[in-house]
């Protein structure tokens with residue numbers, strides 16, 4: 579596969595210390611992908627980053643719900659919402675972009691999940707699957723047509739970003755070796771089924 583430097587973008591999801599080993603919502607091997615991510619980013623003219631960015635008392639924190647524990651699912655007004663340990667609190671070091679990232683040419687840092695009452699896994703739509711983040715408009719105005727997506731976590735924010743990106747008309751490819759899952763029961767199998775149903779290819783960055 580050949581990168582088109584005019585119309586392709588690399589979209590990197592939530593590469594933040596809170597999702598890495600030692601963090602409150604650690605993804606196994608989350609830090610191992612950083613060298614691959616840095617090497618990939620050097621090969622793209624257009625690199626866009628997302629940053630999970632929650633206020634105190636965010637609806638996705640189990641600590642915001644008395645009697646609830648991490649990884650339980652509640653019914654939020656907009657549908658089911660998995661509860662997580664407190665993570666990516668705005669302006670904390672754990673919410674920063676990981677210091678080992680070497681992407682000085684990144685063109686956009688898109689923050690998401692910044693409203694207390696609604697979570698946002700996807701870089702395109704918040705978890706009501708209606709409220710746009712503005713990313714689709716940004717990509718269209720810049721004539722960026724094809725997305726290569728990688729990062730954390732494969733089965734949550736990478737998953738929903740890829741599904742929404744494809745549904746919104748962008749050609750979408752997931753870089754599997756440059757992503758890692760949280761791995762809740764069935765979450766990876768469901769992600770792979772959803773990608774297959776949406777005709778989203780999963781490739782290795784070595785195929786680029």
Ligand code: VGL
Nearest residue numbers: 592630662730731734735
């Ligand atoms: C994520 C859970 C909560 C992710 C973000 O980046 O996949 N997962 N917030």
Ligand code: ZN
Nearest residue numbers: 630638666691
């Ligand atoms: Zn989050």
